[in-house]
Amino acid sequence: MKFLPPAIAPLDPALGAELRARVDGKAKPPGALGRLEDLAVRIGQIQGRLDPCVERVRAHVFAGDHGMNAEGVSAYPSAVTGAMVATFLAGKASVNALARACDVEVLVVDAGVDGDLPAHPALLDRKVRRGSRNAAVEAALSEDELDAALAAGVTLAADAAGEGIDALVLGEMGIGNSASAALLMHRLAPATLVDCIGVGAGHDAEGLVRKSAVLARAAARCDSGEPLEVLRQFGGLEIAMMVGAVLGGAAARRIVVVDGFISSAAALTAIRLVPEVRDYCVFAHASAERGHRLMLEALGAEPLLNLGLRLGEGTGGVLAAPLLRAAARMLSEVASLDDVLAGRL
Known part of the structure; x- marks a missing residue:
């Protein structure tokens, strides 16, 4: 790399x-x-x-698909990723409503959606490839793909800073990405795999057993603890691009607002790579997703809110924006x- x-x-x-x-x-x-x-x-x-001064806050919703979803690690098919991107762009998703209430801008970043998305003023086309590979059987990303995703995230954060954005909220959309985040946490927290696996977007008991078995197979493929190699093996493109955005935001001396479990896995990876990044991250909330509290403990992070959220999209991050403005004022x-x-x- x-x-x-x-x-x-x-x-x-x-x-x-x-x-x-x-x-x-x-x-x-x-x-x-x-x-x-x-x-x-x-x-x-x-x-x-x-x-x-904290005035302009922007949520970047990074979107990407996961090859591992073919193994049934999510209760939903990968097509939902593209459908939700269309919902974000129509301004009709949860993050849009909460962002309007909190005066937060929303942009969607196509990091690796498995489909062609039509141009839209609120869409940034940074697609590296159409979805990651199946991490249960092979590395999710090549070295060049990981490099491209990380570099795109750094540049995106630098561009936002150049536009006068004071705080960057990390949001995401990617069916199957709680599985990738669990593997990142397992290797980088580190934590036992069982403590990292939750229901994600809504698995039942049978689905959780299937998800756990798939992740055990994936984890057995590679025992590396080096942050970028772990990210290459198990991360999705939206998670990799968020890692770059965390690094880029900190380099530009901007507040990086970390949302829930998936965004925290990206922050964990960035912090394990460059420990100084930790001080630039504000952890918005404690997710109801299993593993998030343990991940926050591993990071020494105390979240601002505890609302039982587990949606992703950056929803908890945008709700933290008024607190940032209030503190600065x-x-x-x-x-x-x-x-x-x-x-x-």
């Missing part, structure tokens, strides 16, 4: 201390806004400023206690 991650600067602890002092000096008791204060400090560190708009007491308002 030829891919080289972009340079990512660690957050400045001195700036963090200065931001913390500013938060503590606001017209409120110290710590009264709880974790919102910690979020404000981190946003300031990410942006490298004492008066952070607390730092930039709330008067200091000194100014209040001196009457300088």
